[in-house]
Each structure stands twice: as C-alpha cells, then as structure tokens.
Amino acid sequence: MTSTSTRDLVSQPYKYGFVTEIETDKIAKGLSEDVVRLISAKKEEPAFLLDFRLKAFRHWLTLDEPDWAALGYSAIDYQDIVYYAAPKQQEKKASLDEVDPKLLETFDKLGIPLSEQKRLSNVAVDAVFDSVSIATTYKEKLAEHGVVFCSFSEAVKEHPELIERYLGSVVASNDNYFAALNSAVFSDGSFVFIPKGVECPMELSTYFRINSGDTGQFERTLIVAEEGASVSYLEGCTAPMFDTNQLHAAVVELVALDDASIKYSTVQNWYAGDENGVGGIYNFVTKRGQCRGDRSRISWTQVETGSAITWKYPSCLLQGADSVGEFYSVALTNNCQQADTGTKMIHVGPRTRSTIVSKGISAGRSSNSYRGLVQMGPNAKGARNYSQCDSMLIGDQAAANTYPYIRSQQPQAAIEHEASTCRISEDQLFYLQSRGIGFEEAVSMMVSGFCRDVFNQLPMEFAAEADKLLALKLEGSVG
Amino acid sequence: MIRPDAELLLDINDLHASVEDKPILKGVNLQVRAGEIHAVMGRNGSGKSTLSKVLAGHPAYRVTGGTVRYRNQDLFDLEPEERARLGVFLGFQYPVEIPGVSNLEFLRVSTNARREKQGEEELDTFAFEDHVHDKLKVVQMDPAFLERSVNEGFSGGEKKRNEILQMALLEPVVAILDETDSGLDIDALRIVAGGVNQLATENNATLLITHYQRLLDEITPDYVHVMAAGQILRTGGRELALELEQTGYDWVDRELAAQGAA
Numbered sequence: 001m002t003s004t005s006t007r008d009l010v011s012q013p014y015k016y017g018f019v020t021e022i023e024t025d026k027i028a029k030g031l032s033e034d035v036v037r038l039i040s041a042k043k044e045e046p047a048f049l050l051d052f053r054l055k056a057f058r059h060w061l062t063l064d065e066p067d068w069a070a071l072g073y074s075a076i077d078y079q080d081i082v083y084y085a086a087p088k089q090q091e092k093k094a095s096l097d098e099v100d101p102k103l104l105e106t107f108d109k110l111g112i113p114l115s116e117q118k119r120l121s122n123v124a125v126d127a128v129f130d131s132v133s134i135a136t137t138y139k140e141k142l143a144e145h146g147v148v149f150c151s152f153s154e155a156v157k158e159h160p161e162l163i164e165r166y167l168g169s170v171v172a173s174n175d176n177y178f179a180a181l182n183s184a185v186f187s188d189g190s191f192v193f194i195p196k197g198v199e200c201p202m203e204l205s206t207y208f209r210i211n212s213g214d215t216g217q218f219e220r221t222l223i224v225a226e227e228g229a230s231v232s233y234l235e236g237c238t239a240p241m242f243d244t245n246q247l248h249a250a251v252v253e254l255v256a257l258d259d260a261s262i263k264y265s266t267v268q269n270w271y272a273g274d275e276n277g278v279g280g281i282y283n284f285v286t287k288r289g290q291c292r293g294d295r296s297r298i299s300w301t302q303v304e305t306g307s308a309i310t311w312k313y314p315s316c317l318l319q320g321a322d323s324v325g326e327f328y329s330v331a332l333t334n335n336c337q338q339a340d341t342g343t344k345m346i347h348v349g350p351r352t353r354s355t356i357v358s359k360g361i362s363a364g365r366s367s368n369s370y371r372g373l374v375q376m377g378p379n380a381k382g383a384r385n386y387s388q389c390d391s392m393l394i395g396d397q398a399a400a401n402t403y404p405y406i407r408s409q410q411p412q413a414a415i416e417h418e419a420s421t422c423r424i425s426e427d428q429l430f431y432l433q434s435r436g437i438g439f440e441e442a443v444s445m446m447v448s449g450f451c452r453d454v455f456n457q458l459p460m461e462f463a464a465e466a467d468k469l470l471a472l473k474l475e476g477s478v479g
Numbered sequence: 480m481i482r483p484d485a486e487l488l489l490d491i492n493d494l495h496a497s498v499e500d501k502p503i504l505k506g507v508n509l510q511v512r513a514g515e516i517h518a519v520m521g522r523n524g525s526g527k528s529t530l531s532k533v534l535a536g537h538p539a540y541r542v543t544g545g546t547v548r549y550r551n552q553d554l555f556d557l558e559p560e561e562r563a564r565l566g567v568f569l570g571f572q573y574p575v576e577i578p579g580v581s582n583l584e585f586l587r588v589s590t591n592a593r594r595e596k597q598g599e600e601e602l603d604t605f606a607f608e609d610h611v612h613d614k615l616k617v618v619q620m621d622p623a624f625l626e627r628s629v630n631e632g633f634s635g636g637e638k639k640r641n642e643i644l645q646m647a648l649l650e651p652v653v654a655i656l657d658e659t660d661s662g663l664d665i666d667a668l669r670i671v672a673g674g675v676n677q678l679a680t681e682n683n684a685t686l687l688i689t690h691y692q693r694l695l696d697e698i699t700p701d702y703v704h705v706m707a708a709g710q711i712l713r714t715g716g717r718e719l720a721l722e723l724e725q726t727g728y729d730w731v732d733r734e735l736a737a738q739g740a741a
Contacts, residue, residue: 431577
C-alpha cells in the first residue's frame with residue numbers, strides 16, 4: 001500500500017470535545033433515596049412523580065446490571081457519579097435574550113444556533129445542557145397548532161395530567177436496570193404532544209449536550225401522538241472529551257394512537273474515547289414505541305457513531321391492528337468502540353408489519369453487534385416482518401456479530417431475515433483510486449453507498465450531515 | 480502513428496516488480512510516444528497484466544528495481560489517484576462491482592478529479608448529465624446503466640463498455656487496456672474497439688495488453704511487443720502479431736531456452 005494506511009485514517013480529532021466554563025449547581029456525588037428526593041425537590045415536582053421515582057429506585061436496588069450484551073467495560077461505580085448538574089441561572093427563561101450568552105455560544109459552536117436570527121427555519125429545537133433544558137425555540141408557533149413541545153420539567157408543571165397518564169406507560173419503571181435507574185434520577189428531556197388530527201407543522205428536535213466530567217445524563221423523552229396526528233422528531237448528542245467515562249442512561253417513550261404516526265431519528269455523536277479506548281460515553285438507552293392504536297406507525301432511524309459503549313434497542317410494540325413498526329440503523333464503530341444495538345419488534349395485533357434495516361460498520365479494533373428480536377404473538381394473524389442486517393468490516397482487526405432472535409406463536413405470520421457481511425476490498429479501493437478518487441473519499445463513497453437505504457429515511461436536512469459525520473469518523477481508519 | 484519527434488510519454492527502464500515476494504517483471508524496457516498504439520502480447524503468466532497493474536499503482540505489486548518516467552516525472556512518486564488525475568488510465572480486465580455507489584455519481588466524481596487537475600471547471604450534476612450522454616454514444620451504452628451501482632450486475636460486455644466510457648470521460652494521456660477483449664463476443668468487441676479508435680489522437684497513446692490477435696484486427700497497432708518470463712522478448716510492427724497468429728508461442732519457448740543455455 002502507499003503511504004496512507006487504514007489504521008492511520010481513523011484518528012480524526014473529535015470537534016465537539018470542548019468544555020464550556022460555566023458555574024453549575026451540582027449536587028454531591030452518589031446515589032441514595034435522599035438524592036432521589038433531592039432531585040425531585042429541586043424540580044418542585046408533584047407527589048405522583050416523587051412516588052414514581054422512589055418506586056423505581058427501590059426496584060433498581062434489587063436488580064443486577066445486565067451482562068448479556070457482547071460488551072466489555074470496567075464496572076460502573078454508581079456512587080461516583082453526580083446525578084444532577086445544572087448551569088446556574090434562575091428559572092427557565094421566558095425569552096432567549098435572558099439565557100446565559102455562554103450557553104447560546106456553546107450551542108452555536110455545535111451548529112445549533114438558538115437565537116431568533118440564526119435558528120434553523122423549519123426545525124424547532126429543545127436544547128438540553130447537562131441535566132436541564134435551557135431553551136426551546138418556536139414554542140408559540142407550535143402552540144397555535146395545539147402542539148406542545150417543551151422540556152420535560154416544564155411539561156410536569158404545565159401538563160401534569162398528560163405526564164401522569166403516559167409516563168412509564170411504555171417503558172415501566174421496573175423494565176430493566178438502566179430504565180429503572182433513569183426513572184429514579186432523570187433530570188430533564190423533551191415532551192411532545194400532538195393533539196388529535198394535527199400534523200406537526202415543523203420538524204422537532206432535541207439537542208443533548210453533556211458538559212460536566214463527572215455527571216451522568218439521564219434524560220427522559222415522551223412523545224404522544226393522538227388519533228390521526230403525525231410528527232417527525234430528531235435528537236442529536238455530543239459531549240466534551242474527558243479521559244473518564246460518563247454514563248448516559250436515557251429513556252424514550254413513544255405513544256401512537258389510531259392512525260397516528262411518529263418518526264424518531266437520532267444522530268448520536270457522543271465522545272467515543274480516544275484511539276486507545278480511554279474515556280468516552282457509556283450509552284445505555286431504552287427506547288420503545290407503542291403503536292397503541294389501529295393503523296398507527298412508529299419509525300426509528302438511528303445513526304450511531306459515538307460513545308465508547310452503546311447498548312440500545314429502539315423497539316416497537318405493535319398492538320393496534322394493521323400498525324407498522326420500522327427500524328433503520330447505521331452503527332459505526334471505530335478504534336476501541338463497542339456497540340451492541342438493534343431492535344425488538346413485538347407483533348401483538350393482527351396484520352401488523354415491521355421492517356428492520358440494520359447496517360453495521362466496524363473499523364479499527366472495534367466490535368459491532370446487531371441484536372434483534374422479532375416476536376409474533378398468538379393474535380398476530382397475517383403479521384409480517386422483513387429484516388435485513390448487513391455488516392461491513394474495515395481493516396482486519398474489527399469484529400461484527402449478528403444475533404437475530406425470532407419467536408413466533410402464530411403460524412400465519414411471515415418472517416423474513418437476510419444478513420450479509422462484506423469487507424471493503426483492496427481491489428474496490430484501487431479501482432476507485434485508479435479513477436482519480438482519493439483513498440479516503442473512496443472509502444467514504446463505499447460506506448455511504450452501503451448506508452444509503454438508511455440515510456434515505458432521515459429528514460433531508462440531516463441526511464447530508466450524517467453522511468459527512470460518517471466520513472469524518474472514518475478518516476484514518478482504512479489502509 | 481509514429482513520429483520520432485513526438486513527446487515521450489512513458490519511459491520504462493529495466494523495470495522489476497514482484498507479487499508476494501515472487502518476482503514477475505524482470506527488466507522491462509519500453510518507450511511510448513504521443514500518437515502511438517502499442518500492443519503487448521504474450522501467454523498467461525508472461526507478466527503483461529502485472530505490467531499494467533504496476534503502472535497504475537496497484538498496492539499488491541511491489542516495484543523492486545528500474546524506473547518509469549511519465550511525462551518526465553517519476554511515476555512511482557505518485558499515488559494511484561494522482562496518476563489517474565494526470566492522465567494515466569487503466570482499463571481493467573475484471574472491473575470490480577461496487578454495490579451502493581451510483582455509477583453516475585462515481586463517473587462524475589472521477590471526471591471532476593481529472594478536470595480539476597487540468598484546470599477545467601467542475602461539472603455539477605446537471606452539466607455532467609449532458610456531458611456523459613454525449614460520451615455514451617462512443618460505446619453505444621444505454622443511459623439506464625448510469626442509474627445502477629458501479630458495475631453491479633453488469634454483464635462482461637457491459638463492464639468493458641463501462642470501462643471505455645470512463646476512458647472517454649477521463650480523456651487519458653496514456654491508456655492501458657488490460658485484456659479489454661477478453662470475454663467479448665464479436666459485436667461487443669467491435670463496439671469497444673470502435674470506442675478506443677475514436678479516442679486515439681496524436682496527443683495520447685494506447686497500450687493494449689492482449690492475448691489474441693483478434694483485437695488487433697479492429698485496432699491497428701504501431702508496435703507489437705511479445706512478453707515472456709517478465710521481459711519484452713521481441714518488438715516489431717503489426718506483422719509480428721500476424722506471425723504469432725500463425726506460429727503460436729512455441730518459438731518463444733525455444734528462444735527462452737536458448738537464452739537460458741547462453
């Protein structure tokens with residue numbers, strides 16, 4: 001090979017790795033019932049929420065951390081984490097002009113301008129910094145349509161009845177270890193409510209930023225689409241570079257009633273650690289959507305490029321008759337990153353349909369596993385699933401695994417599963433190079449070709465972004 | 480067309496190269512001037528294809544001795560993509576399939592890389608579509624091929640036409656066509672050869688690597704070289720190819736044996 005080598009290619013610096021110097025209101029490290037009560041008190045929560053937290057915490061104490069995933073990492077010391085950190089400012093601001101300019105500047109640097117003049121024209125953004133939401137754009141305009149889009153804390157104050165009705169209704173507080181932890185200590189996140197018959201007039205987006213080095217981020221997102229409503233929602237994530245690991249354990253719940261449709265897209269670019277695997281985010285996330293109503297539809301699209309550890313299975317519970325679940329995923333791992341990700345499609349109702357398209361790319365010494373469950377319940381007559389899981393290996397030290405689980409209790413359900421593994425071959429690269437295309441561009445062309453089916457599912461504004469992100473992540477990884 | 484005063488494009492001197500430490504090229508000498516068409520013939524394993532891969536910069540081949548100057552610069556100082564941008568083109572014997580990468584986009588990026596080097600403006604998607612449709616005529620290719628992934632599911636003949644289409648777009652200075660005739664029926668061979676003939680000018684040169692005479696019925700070479708055991712054993716005009724057609728390669732063995740004895 002010429003002077004470029006696949007292994008050198010991946011060492012592109014992470015450009016979101018800066019830390020914002022800002023005074024924070026942090027509680028002491030450690031987790032106990034008192035800490036849970038303290039978080040709830042700081043947020044002036046109603047009694048039902050404190051009860052929800054305490055129940056979750058007591059249950060969490062009885063659980064063991066799961067170890068079935070194909071992941072290896074040093075034990076997490078749950079007493080060495082700060083469970084609440086917020087930039088010091090009084091109250092949530094009525095207008096952006098009152099938000100600390102340092103925070104606005106931070107989001108500017110991340111490419112998420114929040115100020116009136118610069119903000120994205122057709123995307124409403126909720127910006128979450130460490131444990132709290134600092135601003136939400138276009139709230140008034142959305143309110144005209146009856147759409148509620150605000151931070152979770154605000155929703156608790158302004159729409160407690162909705163929170164009480166839906167919180168924990170899809171992911172119960174005792175669902176799993178990390179969901180229970182989140183339910184006990186979650187600090188903020190986004191809430192979306194689309195009333196009956198309303199098509200949300202713009203893209204909604206939440207941008208999560210971890211800033212503190214010793215803080216865990218536990219956000220909670222809840223999206224409810226009533227009968228006939230539809231919404232497209234996107235989340236983005238970044239964090240500074242620290243040589244310690246930060247824990248991120250989020251819970252996302254989606255509820256779609258009759259004929260409702262929710263499209264949820266994620267571009268995850270948490271700090272992944274350095275080339276030797278030092279530092280990076282531990283990302284343990286529970287995401288689940290419930291197609292509660294007939295003919296409802298939930299679609300997950302994820303582009304996972306960051307985090308040292310990814311443990312994440314956005315799932316669909318297909319309850320309503322003729323409801324549809326979709327999962328489109330690109331997971332890229334490089335250096336020492338490890339990802340164990342996939343989905344669960346639980347077919348309960350008749351004629352429910354699901355599609356799974358997973359593209360895993362492993363470079364460096366990373367390990368990338370697809371883990372997915374397709375389950376056909378006894379009433380899922382005429383239900384169908386199609387799964388396609390493709391893996392691409394770059395270099396000769398990366399690993400790719402596929403763990404498909406299929407369970408069917410319904411003889412009249414159809415399940416199709418296809419899987420493939422490929423490697424970017426020297427001959428393919430040479431072919432592109434011999435046509436004047438540079439080595440790195442050749443790699444990124446092949447990778448984005450591989451991911452095209454998934455990128456096509458992203459909202460247009462973000463598809464190009466995702467393409468660039470992948471190219472950036474792979475720089476230096478091939479050779 | 481032979482003109483002794485034409486620019487010396489490719490100057491190969493005592494070239495040695497190996498694959499996995501096995502020496503394949505053992506002292507190749509060859510000069511190619513603008514306007515010339517050269518045919519390099521020889522049996523399988525004689526080193527013809529290795530010569531083409533080495534010139535294009537394939538990473539599996541290691542140059543162990545000798546020099547190659549391309550338009551007066553050291554060819555081996557240049558990365559494969561740099562060689563391509565400067566006008567060295569390799570038409571592959573077995574073009575690889577690249578799933579997911581659109582042929583049209585690939586051709587556009589490639590064409591623009593070459594144009595940029597020549598100081599020409601970049602073609603945007605629309606301008607490129609017009610440009611490529613003109614070039615499709617050179618190889619009588621259906622525009623539907625542009626919408627597919629690079630070479631994916633193409634027949635042997637379609638792949639070769641796609642190669643010549645790339646040659647038409649890149650306007651190379653030195654085109655090396657490695658067994659472009661292999662696996663083609665006579666109609667496809669005529670189309671491909673017709674494309675090569677249309678693209679040959681007094682300012683560029685073509686190096687045809689071939690096993691058979693039949694390509695040379697369609698494209699008239701100025702020089703014919705016979706390769707054996709990693710060297711050019713004999714050089715002549717067009718008549719050498721005809722002689723080979725009649726006598727086969729047996730004399731090559733005798734000549735090699737005589738050399739070995741000497």
